[in-house]
Amino acid sequence: MCLVKMKSYKKELWFNTKNKIEFINITREVENAVYESKIKEGLCLVNAMHITSSVFINDDEQGLLYDFEKWLEKLAPKNLDYKHNLTGEDNAHAHLKRTIMGREVIVAITNGKLDFGPWEQIFYGEFDGQRKKRVLIKIIGE
Amino acid sequence: MCLVKMKSYKKELWFNTKNKIEFINITREVENAVYESKIKEGLCLVNAMHITSSVFINDDEQGLLYDFEKWLEKLAPKNLDYKHNLTGEDNAHAHLKRTIMGREVIVAITNGKLDFGPWEQIFYGEFDGQRKKRVLIKIIGE
Protein backbone atom coordinates (compact mmCIF):
# COMPACT_ATOMS: atom_id res chain seq x y z
CA MET A 1 0.00 0.00 0.00
CA CYS A 2 1.36 3.41 -0.89
CA LEU A 3 -0.01 6.82 0.04
CA VAL A 4 1.19 9.65 -2.15
CA LYS A 5 0.23 12.57 -4.35
CA MET A 6 -1.22 12.04 -7.85
CA LYS A 7 0.58 12.69 -11.12
CA SER A 8 -0.67 12.58 -14.69
CA TYR A 9 1.12 12.28 -18.02
CA LYS A 10 -0.05 12.41 -21.64
CA LYS A 11 1.56 11.45 -24.92
CA GLU A 12 0.29 10.94 -28.46
CA LEU A 13 1.61 8.47 -31.02
CA TRP A 14 1.12 9.13 -34.74
CA PHE A 15 0.64 6.58 -37.50
CA ASN A 16 0.32 6.63 -41.27
CA THR A 17 0.23 3.01 -42.37
CA LYS A 18 1.26 1.76 -45.81
CA ASN A 19 -1.70 -0.62 -45.99
CA LYS A 20 -5.40 -0.15 -45.28
CA ILE A 21 -5.27 -2.87 -42.61
CA GLU A 22 -2.20 -3.24 -40.41
CA PHE A 23 -1.23 -4.35 -36.90
CA ILE A 24 1.67 -2.51 -35.23
CA ASN A 25 3.29 -3.54 -31.94
CA ILE A 26 3.46 -0.37 -29.81
CA THR A 27 4.55 -1.94 -26.51
CA ARG A 28 7.96 -0.23 -26.60
CA GLU A 29 6.42 3.22 -27.19
CA VAL A 30 4.03 2.72 -24.25
CA GLU A 31 6.90 1.54 -22.03
CA ASN A 32 8.80 4.69 -22.95
CA ALA A 33 5.84 6.86 -21.98
CA VAL A 34 5.58 5.11 -18.60
CA TYR A 35 9.29 5.74 -18.03
CA GLU A 36 8.97 9.40 -19.04
CA SER A 37 5.97 9.85 -16.71
CA LYS A 38 8.05 8.82 -13.64
CA ILE A 39 4.81 7.24 -12.34
CA LYS A 40 5.52 4.15 -10.24
CA GLU A 41 2.00 2.96 -9.29
CA GLY A 42 -1.07 3.72 -11.39
CA LEU A 43 -3.12 3.05 -14.50
CA CYS A 44 -2.11 3.55 -18.13
CA LEU A 45 -4.86 4.15 -20.70
CA VAL A 46 -3.95 3.58 -24.36
CA ASN A 47 -6.73 4.34 -26.85
CA ALA A 48 -7.24 4.85 -30.54
CA MET A 49 -8.37 8.43 -31.18
CA HIS A 50 -10.09 7.39 -34.41
CA ILE A 51 -13.20 5.27 -34.80
CA THR A 52 -11.83 2.94 -37.48
CA SER A 53 -8.81 1.83 -35.51
CA SER A 54 -8.14 -0.09 -32.35
CA VAL A 55 -5.75 -0.65 -29.48
CA PHE A 56 -5.67 -4.20 -28.15
CA ILE A 57 -3.46 -6.68 -26.30
CA ASN A 58 -2.53 -10.04 -27.72
CA ASP A 59 0.40 -12.17 -28.85
CA ASP A 60 3.07 -10.88 -31.27
CA GLU A 61 2.98 -13.91 -33.54
CA GLN A 62 2.72 -13.29 -37.27
CA GLY A 63 0.46 -16.29 -37.95
CA LEU A 64 -1.99 -15.11 -35.30
CA LEU A 65 -2.08 -11.58 -36.71
CA TYR A 66 -2.87 -13.08 -40.12
CA ASP A 67 -5.66 -15.14 -38.50
CA PHE A 68 -7.08 -12.00 -36.88
CA GLU A 69 -7.25 -10.18 -40.22
CA LYS A 70 -8.94 -13.10 -41.99
CA TRP A 71 -11.36 -13.63 -39.09
CA LEU A 72 -12.36 -9.97 -38.95
CA GLU A 73 -13.03 -10.01 -42.68
CA LYS A 74 -15.38 -12.95 -42.14
CA LEU A 75 -17.24 -11.30 -39.23
CA ALA A 76 -17.38 -7.84 -40.83
CA PRO A 77 -16.82 -8.13 -44.60
CA LYS A 78 -15.65 -5.07 -46.53
CA ASN A 79 -18.06 -5.45 -49.42
CA LEU A 80 -21.56 -5.51 -48.05
CA ASP A 81 -24.31 -2.97 -48.65
CA TYR A 82 -23.67 -0.72 -45.67
CA LYS A 83 -25.80 2.41 -45.24
CA HIS A 84 -22.76 4.26 -43.89
CA ASN A 85 -21.08 3.89 -47.26
CA LEU A 86 -23.91 5.86 -48.92
CA THR A 87 -22.26 8.94 -47.35
CA GLY A 88 -19.38 8.47 -49.80
CA GLU A 89 -17.24 6.49 -47.33
CA ASP A 90 -16.10 2.92 -48.00
CA ASN A 91 -15.08 2.19 -44.41
CA ALA A 92 -18.22 0.93 -42.64
CA HIS A 93 -16.52 -2.45 -42.25
CA ALA A 94 -13.59 -0.72 -40.49
CA HIS A 95 -15.94 0.69 -37.83
CA LEU A 96 -17.25 -2.84 -37.21
CA LYS A 97 -13.81 -4.48 -37.17
CA ARG A 98 -12.54 -1.92 -34.67
CA THR A 99 -15.57 -2.69 -32.47
CA ILE A 100 -14.61 -6.38 -32.30
CA MET A 101 -10.99 -5.56 -31.44
CA GLY A 102 -11.79 -2.74 -28.99
CA ARG A 103 -10.91 0.95 -28.72
CA GLU A 104 -8.66 0.92 -25.70
CA VAL A 105 -6.70 -0.99 -23.11
CA ILE A 106 -5.92 -0.14 -19.51
CA VAL A 107 -2.70 -1.54 -18.12
CA ALA A 108 -1.65 -1.46 -14.46
CA ILE A 109 1.67 0.18 -13.61
CA THR A 110 3.55 -1.47 -10.74
CA ASN A 111 7.07 -0.50 -9.65
CA GLY A 112 7.32 1.88 -12.60
CA LYS A 113 6.60 -0.81 -15.23
CA LEU A 114 3.64 -2.14 -17.25
CA ASP A 115 2.35 -5.01 -15.08
CA PHE A 116 2.08 -7.64 -17.81
CA GLY A 117 1.60 -11.37 -18.07
CA PRO A 118 4.17 -13.42 -20.01
CA TRP A 119 2.91 -12.82 -23.57
CA GLU A 120 0.98 -9.56 -23.41
CA GLN A 121 1.90 -7.08 -26.14
CA ILE A 122 0.04 -3.87 -27.05
CA PHE A 123 -1.01 -3.41 -30.67
CA TYR A 124 -2.34 -0.59 -32.76
CA GLY A 125 -4.90 -2.08 -35.14
CA GLU A 126 -5.53 -0.05 -38.27
CA PHE A 127 -8.60 -0.85 -40.40
CA ASP A 128 -8.76 2.24 -42.61
CA GLY A 129 -5.19 3.37 -42.96
CA GLN A 130 -3.03 5.21 -45.48
CA ARG A 131 -3.67 8.47 -43.62
CA LYS A 132 -2.51 10.18 -40.43
CA LYS A 133 -4.09 8.83 -37.25
CA ARG A 134 -3.33 9.03 -33.54
CA VAL A 135 -3.19 6.99 -30.35
CA LEU A 136 -3.48 8.61 -26.92
CA ILE A 137 -1.50 7.46 -23.88
CA LYS A 138 -2.73 8.84 -20.55
CA ILE A 139 -1.17 7.79 -17.29
CA ILE A 140 -2.32 8.66 -13.80
CA GLY A 141 -0.85 7.55 -10.52
CA GLU A 142 2.05 8.24 -8.19
CA MET B 1 3.53 16.74 -15.46
CA CYS B 2 1.32 17.79 -12.59
CA LEU B 3 1.56 16.84 -8.91
CA VAL B 4 -1.63 17.33 -6.94
CA LYS B 5 -4.22 15.78 -4.67
CA MET B 6 -6.83 13.33 -5.98
CA LYS B 7 -10.51 14.05 -6.47
CA SER B 8 -13.36 11.76 -7.43
CA TYR B 9 -16.82 12.41 -8.82
CA LYS B 10 -19.81 10.19 -9.56
CA LYS B 11 -22.98 10.67 -11.57
CA GLU B 12 -25.71 8.37 -12.88
CA LEU B 13 -27.70 8.78 -16.10
CA TRP B 14 -31.14 7.18 -16.41
CA PHE B 15 -32.75 5.81 -19.56
CA ASN B 16 -36.12 4.35 -20.51
CA THR B 17 -36.02 3.85 -24.27
CA LYS B 18 -39.07 3.73 -26.51
CA ASN B 19 -37.68 0.81 -28.52
CA LYS B 20 -36.09 -2.47 -27.46
CA ILE B 21 -32.91 -1.55 -29.36
CA GLU B 22 -31.68 2.03 -29.43
CA PHE B 23 -28.46 4.03 -29.64
CA ILE B 24 -28.31 7.33 -27.75
CA ASN B 25 -25.48 9.87 -28.00
CA ILE B 26 -24.52 10.75 -24.40
CA THR B 27 -21.39 12.79 -25.11
CA ARG B 28 -22.97 16.02 -23.86
CA GLU B 29 -24.06 14.44 -20.58
CA VAL B 30 -20.54 13.08 -19.98
CA GLU B 31 -19.01 16.48 -20.82
CA ASN B 32 -21.34 18.06 -18.26
CA ALA B 33 -20.22 15.58 -15.60
CA VAL B 34 -16.55 16.35 -16.32
CA TYR B 35 -17.31 20.07 -15.96
CA GLU B 36 -19.20 19.51 -12.70
CA SER B 37 -16.34 17.39 -11.30
CA LYS B 38 -13.85 20.29 -11.68
CA ILE B 39 -11.26 17.60 -12.48
CA LYS B 40 -8.62 18.85 -14.93
CA GLU B 41 -6.40 15.78 -15.42
CA GLY B 42 -7.65 12.24 -14.96
CA LEU B 43 -9.68 9.32 -16.22
CA CYS B 44 -13.42 9.17 -16.85
CA LEU B 45 -15.13 5.76 -16.70
CA VAL B 46 -18.55 5.48 -18.34
CA ASN B 47 -20.24 2.07 -17.99
CA ALA B 48 -23.60 0.44 -18.46
CA MET B 49 -24.92 -0.75 -15.08
CA HIS B 50 -27.04 -3.42 -16.78
CA ILE B 51 -25.87 -6.52 -18.58
CA THR B 52 -28.03 -6.11 -21.68
CA SER B 53 -26.78 -2.64 -22.54
CA SER B 54 -23.54 -1.07 -23.59
CA VAL B 55 -21.46 2.09 -23.59
CA PHE B 56 -19.24 2.52 -26.63
CA ILE B 57 -17.47 5.15 -28.71
CA ASN B 58 -18.04 5.55 -32.42
CA ASP B 59 -19.29 7.94 -35.08
CA ASP B 60 -22.64 9.74 -34.80
CA GLU B 61 -23.80 8.90 -38.32
CA GLN B 62 -27.31 7.50 -38.72
CA GLY B 63 -26.39 5.09 -41.53
CA LEU B 64 -23.61 3.60 -39.41
CA LEU B 65 -25.90 3.14 -36.41
CA TYR B 66 -28.34 1.31 -38.69
CA ASP B 67 -25.44 -0.88 -39.91
CA PHE B 68 -24.48 -1.66 -36.31
CA GLU B 69 -27.99 -2.84 -35.48
CA LYS B 70 -28.25 -5.04 -38.55
CA TRP B 71 -24.74 -6.45 -38.02
CA LEU B 72 -25.41 -7.30 -34.37
CA GLU B 73 -28.60 -9.10 -35.36
CA LYS B 74 -26.55 -11.21 -37.78
CA LEU B 75 -23.85 -12.04 -35.20
CA ALA B 76 -26.29 -12.61 -32.32
CA PRO B 77 -29.80 -13.25 -33.68
CA LYS B 78 -32.78 -12.69 -31.41
CA ASN B 79 -34.61 -15.88 -32.32
CA LEU B 80 -32.31 -18.79 -31.62
CA ASP B 81 -32.80 -21.54 -29.05
CA TYR B 82 -30.95 -19.97 -26.15
CA LYS B 83 -30.84 -21.82 -22.81
CA HIS B 84 -31.05 -18.47 -21.01
CA ASN B 85 -34.50 -17.93 -22.46
CA LEU B 86 -35.76 -21.10 -20.73
CA THR B 87 -35.69 -18.98 -17.54
CA GLY B 88 -38.62 -17.00 -18.98
CA GLU B 89 -36.45 -14.24 -20.42
CA ASP B 90 -36.32 -13.42 -24.13
CA ASN B 91 -33.13 -11.35 -23.95
CA ALA B 92 -30.25 -13.82 -24.33
CA HIS B 93 -29.41 -12.13 -27.63
CA ALA B 94 -29.17 -8.78 -25.82
CA HIS B 95 -26.46 -10.16 -23.48
CA LEU B 96 -24.50 -11.26 -26.55
CA LYS B 97 -24.98 -8.02 -28.47
CA ARG B 98 -23.81 -5.99 -25.49
CA THR B 99 -20.71 -8.20 -25.29
CA ILE B 100 -19.75 -7.31 -28.87
CA MET B 101 -20.27 -3.59 -28.23
CA GLY B 102 -18.62 -3.54 -24.79
CA ARG B 103 -19.73 -2.55 -21.28
CA GLU B 104 -17.64 0.54 -20.75
CA VAL B 105 -15.28 3.17 -22.06
CA ILE B 106 -12.49 5.05 -20.35
CA VAL B 107 -11.74 8.52 -21.65
CA ALA B 108 -8.76 10.64 -20.68
CA ILE B 109 -9.42 14.09 -19.24
CA THR B 110 -6.88 16.74 -20.23
CA ASN B 111 -7.19 20.43 -19.37
CA GLY B 112 -10.67 19.79 -17.96
CA LYS B 113 -12.04 18.25 -21.18
CA LEU B 114 -12.63 14.80 -22.67
CA ASP B 115 -9.43 14.17 -24.67
CA PHE B 116 -11.07 13.04 -27.91
CA GLY B 117 -10.05 12.44 -31.49
CA PRO B 118 -11.97 14.23 -34.28
CA TRP B 119 -15.04 11.95 -34.52
CA GLU B 120 -15.28 10.24 -31.16
CA GLN B 121 -18.76 10.29 -29.62
CA ILE B 122 -19.99 8.31 -26.62
CA PHE B 123 -23.12 6.18 -27.07
CA TYR B 124 -25.46 4.33 -24.79
CA GLY B 125 -26.43 1.13 -26.60
CA GLU B 126 -29.69 -0.41 -25.43
CA PHE B 127 -30.50 -4.00 -26.46
CA ASP B 128 -33.39 -4.80 -24.10
CA GLY B 129 -35.09 -1.49 -23.50
CA GLN B 130 -38.54 -0.19 -22.66
CA ARG B 131 -37.64 -0.15 -18.96
CA LYS B 132 -35.55 1.98 -16.61
CA LYS B 133 -31.81 1.44 -16.84
CA ARG B 134 -28.72 3.31 -15.72
CA VAL B 135 -25.24 4.40 -16.80
CA LEU B 136 -22.51 5.22 -14.28
CA ILE B 137 -19.98 8.01 -14.76
CA LYS B 138 -17.01 7.90 -12.38
CA ILE B 139 -14.17 10.38 -12.68
CA ILE B 140 -10.92 10.38 -10.77
CA GLY B 141 -8.03 12.80 -11.09
CA GLU B 142 -7.00 16.26 -10.11
Place this chain on the structure above:
Amino acid sequence: MCLVKMKSYKKELWFNTKNKIEFINITREVENAVYESKIKEGLCLVNAMHITSSVFINDDEQGLLYDFEKWLEKLAPKNLDYKHNLTGEDNAHAHLKRTIMGREVIVAITNGKLDFGPWEQIFYGEFDGQRKKRVLIKIIGE
Protein backbone atom coordinates in the same frame (compact mmCIF):
# COMPACT_ATOMS: atom_id res chain seq x y z
CA MET C 1 -16.53 15.63 -4.11
CA CYS C 2 -13.57 14.39 -2.09
CA LEU C 3 -10.00 15.73 -1.99
CA VAL C 4 -7.45 13.31 -0.65
CA LYS C 5 -4.16 11.53 -1.24
CA MET C 6 -3.88 8.61 -3.65
CA LYS C 7 -3.43 4.97 -2.70
CA SER C 8 -2.81 1.92 -4.86
CA TYR C 9 -3.25 -1.78 -4.25
CA LYS C 10 -2.40 -4.90 -6.24
CA LYS C 11 -3.42 -8.51 -5.99
CA GLU C 12 -3.14 -11.55 -8.27
CA LEU C 13 -5.62 -14.41 -8.55
CA TRP C 14 -4.43 -17.82 -9.80
CA PHE C 15 -6.44 -20.37 -11.78
CA ASN C 16 -5.87 -23.88 -13.08
CA THR C 17 -9.18 -24.97 -14.60
CA LYS C 18 -10.30 -28.57 -15.00
CA ASN C 19 -11.69 -27.92 -18.47
CA LYS C 20 -10.23 -26.15 -21.49
CA ILE C 21 -13.15 -23.69 -21.49
CA GLU C 22 -14.63 -22.49 -18.21
CA PHE C 23 -16.35 -19.44 -16.71
CA ILE C 24 -15.63 -18.66 -13.04
CA ASN C 25 -17.43 -16.01 -10.99
CA ILE C 26 -14.69 -13.97 -9.27
CA THR C 27 -16.87 -11.18 -7.86
CA ARG C 28 -16.23 -12.22 -4.25
CA GLU C 29 -12.44 -12.26 -4.75
CA VAL C 30 -12.53 -8.77 -6.27
CA GLU C 31 -14.73 -7.51 -3.43
CA ASN C 32 -12.19 -8.90 -0.96
CA ALA C 33 -9.37 -7.06 -2.73
CA VAL C 34 -11.32 -3.79 -2.58
CA TYR C 35 -11.87 -4.33 1.17
CA GLU C 36 -8.19 -5.11 1.72
CA SER C 37 -7.12 -2.01 -0.23
CA LYS C 38 -9.03 0.29 2.18
CA ILE C 39 -9.72 2.45 -0.90
CA LYS C 40 -13.09 4.23 -0.65
CA GLU C 41 -13.30 6.14 -3.95
CA GLY C 42 -11.47 5.03 -7.07
CA LEU C 43 -11.17 2.66 -10.00
CA CYS C 44 -10.61 -1.09 -9.92
CA LEU C 45 -8.95 -2.73 -12.94
CA VAL C 46 -9.38 -6.50 -13.30
CA ASN C 47 -7.57 -8.05 -16.27
CA ALA C 48 -6.54 -11.42 -17.60
CA MET C 49 -2.72 -11.63 -17.68
CA HIS C 50 -2.87 -14.24 -20.45
CA ILE C 51 -3.93 -13.75 -24.05
CA THR C 52 -6.26 -16.75 -24.27
CA SER C 53 -8.41 -15.78 -21.32
CA SER C 54 -10.76 -12.98 -20.45
CA VAL C 55 -12.31 -10.95 -17.65
CA PHE C 56 -15.86 -9.76 -18.32
CA ILE C 57 -19.04 -8.70 -16.57
CA ASN C 58 -22.36 -10.39 -17.14
CA ASP C 59 -25.12 -12.36 -15.45
CA ASP C 60 -24.41 -15.43 -13.29
CA GLU C 61 -27.02 -17.63 -14.93
CA GLN C 62 -25.94 -21.12 -16.00
CA GLY C 63 -28.07 -21.15 -19.17
CA LEU C 64 -26.52 -17.88 -20.31
CA LEU C 65 -22.98 -19.13 -19.67
CA TYR C 66 -23.82 -22.19 -21.79
CA ASP C 67 -25.14 -19.87 -24.53
CA PHE C 68 -21.91 -17.83 -24.40
CA GLU C 69 -19.77 -20.94 -24.92
CA LYS C 70 -21.86 -22.19 -27.85
CA TRP C 71 -21.98 -18.71 -29.41
CA LEU C 72 -18.21 -18.23 -29.16
CA GLU C 73 -17.65 -21.61 -30.80
CA LYS C 74 -19.82 -20.45 -33.71
CA LEU C 75 -18.02 -17.09 -34.08
CA ALA C 76 -14.53 -18.52 -33.57
CA PRO C 77 -14.54 -22.29 -34.18
CA LYS C 78 -11.76 -24.42 -32.70
CA ASN C 79 -11.13 -26.50 -35.81
CA LEU C 80 -10.32 -24.13 -38.65
CA ASP C 81 -7.04 -23.85 -40.52
CA TYR C 82 -5.40 -21.16 -38.42
CA LYS C 83 -1.84 -20.07 -39.27
CA HIS C 84 -1.13 -19.64 -35.57
CA ASN C 85 -1.59 -23.36 -35.08
CA LEU C 86 1.29 -24.07 -37.50
CA THR C 87 3.56 -23.00 -34.61
CA GLY C 88 2.52 -26.20 -32.81
CA GLU C 89 -0.25 -24.51 -30.78
CA ASP C 90 -3.88 -25.52 -31.04
CA ASN C 91 -5.27 -22.41 -29.34
CA ALA C 92 -5.76 -19.83 -32.11
CA HIS C 93 -9.50 -20.01 -31.50
CA ALA C 94 -8.91 -19.18 -27.81
CA HIS C 95 -7.16 -15.92 -28.79
CA LEU C 96 -10.21 -15.01 -30.90
CA LYS C 97 -12.76 -16.01 -28.27
CA ARG C 98 -10.97 -13.94 -25.64
CA THR C 99 -11.05 -10.97 -28.05
CA ILE C 100 -14.86 -11.14 -28.27
CA MET C 101 -15.23 -11.36 -24.48
CA GLY C 102 -12.57 -8.74 -23.67
CA ARG C 103 -9.35 -8.69 -21.65
CA GLU C 104 -10.39 -6.47 -18.77
CA VAL C 105 -13.05 -4.59 -16.87
CA ILE C 106 -12.86 -1.36 -14.90
CA VAL C 107 -15.28 -1.00 -12.04
CA ALA C 108 -15.89 2.18 -10.06
CA ILE C 109 -15.39 2.06 -6.29
CA THR C 110 -17.82 4.21 -4.31
CA ASN C 111 -18.02 4.23 -0.51
CA GLY C 112 -15.54 1.38 -0.35
CA LYS C 113 -17.60 -0.95 -2.56
CA LEU C 114 -17.78 -2.05 -6.21
CA ASP C 115 -20.35 0.35 -7.70
CA PHE C 116 -22.49 -2.22 -9.50
CA GLY C 117 -25.88 -2.38 -11.16
CA PRO C 118 -28.36 -5.03 -10.01
CA TRP C 119 -27.05 -8.06 -11.94
CA GLU C 120 -23.40 -7.29 -12.62
CA GLN C 121 -21.01 -10.12 -11.76
CA ILE C 122 -17.32 -10.39 -12.71
CA PHE C 123 -16.19 -13.53 -14.52
CA TYR C 124 -12.89 -15.09 -15.42
CA GLY C 125 -13.31 -16.63 -18.88
CA GLU C 126 -10.85 -19.41 -19.65
CA PHE C 127 -10.49 -20.55 -23.28
CA ASP C 128 -7.26 -22.58 -23.10
CA GLY C 129 -7.20 -23.94 -19.57
CA GLN C 130 -5.81 -26.93 -17.73
CA ARG C 131 -2.71 -24.91 -16.78
CA LYS C 132 -1.78 -22.17 -14.33
CA LYS C 133 -2.94 -18.70 -15.32
CA ARG C 134 -3.38 -15.37 -13.55
CA VAL C 135 -5.70 -12.39 -13.20
CA LEU C 136 -4.45 -9.00 -12.01
CA ILE C 137 -6.46 -6.70 -9.74
CA LYS C 138 -5.12 -3.15 -9.50
CA ILE C 139 -6.94 -0.50 -7.53
CA ILE C 140 -6.17 3.19 -7.35
CA GLY C 141 -8.00 5.87 -5.45
CA GLU C 142 -8.42 7.22 -1.98
